Amino acid sequence: MIVVMKKGADQSQIDHMVQRIASLGLKPHVIVGAERTVIAAVGEKRPEHKESLESGPGVAEVVKILAPYKVASREVKPEPTVIRAGSLTAGGDTIGVIAGPCSVETEAQILACAKAVKAAGGTALRGGAFKPRTSPYSFQGLKERGLEMLAAARAETGLAVVTEVVASEDTDLVARYADVLQVGARNMQNYRLLEAVGKAGKPVLLKRGPSATMEELLLAAEYILDAGNPNVMLCERGIRTFETHTRFTLPLATVPYLKQKTHLPVIVDPSHGTGHSYLVPDMTAASVAVGADGIILEVHPDPENALSDGYQTLNFEQFATTMARCRQIAEVLGRRI
Ligand code: PEP
Ligand code: MN
Numbered sequence: 001m002i003v004v005m006k007k008g009a010d011q012s013q014i015d016h017m018v019q020r021i022a023s024l025g026l027k028p029h030v031i032v033g034a035e036r037t038v039i040a041a042v043g044e045k046r047p048e049h050k051e052s053l054e055s056g057p058g059v060a061e062v063v064k065i066l067a068p069y070k071v072a073s074r075e076v077k078p079e080p081t082v083i084r085a086g087s088l089t090a091g092g093d094t095i096g097v098i099a100g101p102c103s104v105e106t107e108a109q110i111l112a113c114a115k116a117v118k119a120a121g122g123t124a125l126r127g128g129a130f131k132p133r134t135s136p137y138s139f140q141g142l143k144e145r146g147l148e149m150l151a152a153a154r155a156e157t158g159l160a161v162v163t164e165v166v167a168s169e170d171t172d173l174v175a176r177y178a179d180v181l182q183v184g185a186r187n188m189q190n191y192r193l194l195e196a197v198g199k200a201g202k203p204v205l206l207k208r209g210p211s212a213t214m215e216e217l218l219l220a221a222e223y224i225l226d227a228g229n230p231n232v233m234l235c236e237r238g239i240r241t242f243e244t245h246t247r248f249t250l251p252l253a254t255v256p257y258l259k260q261k262t263h264l265p266v267i268v269d270p271s272h273g274t275g276h277s278y279l280v281p282d283m284t285a286a287s288v289a290v291g292a293d294g295i296i297l298e299v300h301p302d303p304e305n306a307l308s309d310g311y312q313t314l315n316f317e318q319f320a321t322t323m324a325r326c327r328q329i330a331e332v333l334g335r336r337i
Pocket of ligand 2: 102103272298308309
């Protein structure tokens with residue numbers, strides 16, 4: 001259910017309704033909108049709840065939330081959520097560009113990336129310190145040393161740091177260094193991890209599992225929202241299909257679909273979505289054209305010698321050209337990067 005407050009409802013009325021919802025054994029989520037405040041009441045409902053809440057002070061109406069994801073739903077919050085994390089803004093009029101290597105390798109490598117990303121107009125730095133690799137024999141990341149290198153690159157350039165947390169027990173450590181916690185595709189349905197990042201107090205970039213449906217993605221986001229973290233970005237990074245010409249299949253219809261269903265920003269990852277660097281610039285441009293609120297791209301000073309995902313990684317020049325193209329498309333759409 002959503003308790004829709006009247007336009008002029010004051011804080012004491014909102015607080016009162018929060019308590020009333022909790023006293024019915026439901027979990028209240030206050031969502032402050034531009035027009036008015038709504039309170040989602042999530043949990044096991046009984047028929048008499050609606051009537052009981054409708055009579056509350058400052059309440060305009062009580063309506064059922066039809067979608068299985070409640071707090072993520074557009075029904076609850078019609079206006080888009082804008083996420084801000086240091087230099088990164090994603091949502092509304094602003095498109096965030098998160099770029100950097102697949103893995104943090106050396107201090108010189110991550111600093112060179114940060115400088116090139118910033119110079120080309122990127123707005124956040126990515127880089128994996130904890131890497132979820134398909135093979136246990138592949139490079140697993142520099143772990144805390146990698147996080148320190150990311151923090152040093154942030155100190156030098158001012159770029160916000162987006163980095164992955166692979167296990168719930170690492171969440172506090174990664175959150176000490178990161179501006180945005182990335183939950184990887186392989187972990188989209190790791191519910192303990194989703195709860196942990198929901199409590200970590202940092203925005204989250206939640207990647208779609210390669211065989212997850214839109215509803216499963218939105219319900220995974222709901223875990224994070226329900227744990228008390230309103231700052232979730234959804235990321236389309238390609239799904240598994242019968243097709244083999246690309247590493248994954250990148251379905252860009254995800255973007256307008258999700259924007260109908262949820263107020264959360266939608267980010268696209270054309271690097272993992274295609275798996276080939278020569279396809280990345282066009283699919284990045286297409287992602288911006290279709291309305292993405294952000295892009296996440298793999299960029300490296302020497303992609304050929306990258307320790308992971310080099311074949312889908314742009315060099316600095318390719319990144320700068322791609323950025324220039326995206327800026328032009330964004331402008332036509334009345335948005336900015
Ligand atoms: C990554 O961003 O490098 C990564 C491992 O992505 P995904 O979880 O989408 O595979
Ligand atoms: Mn990668």
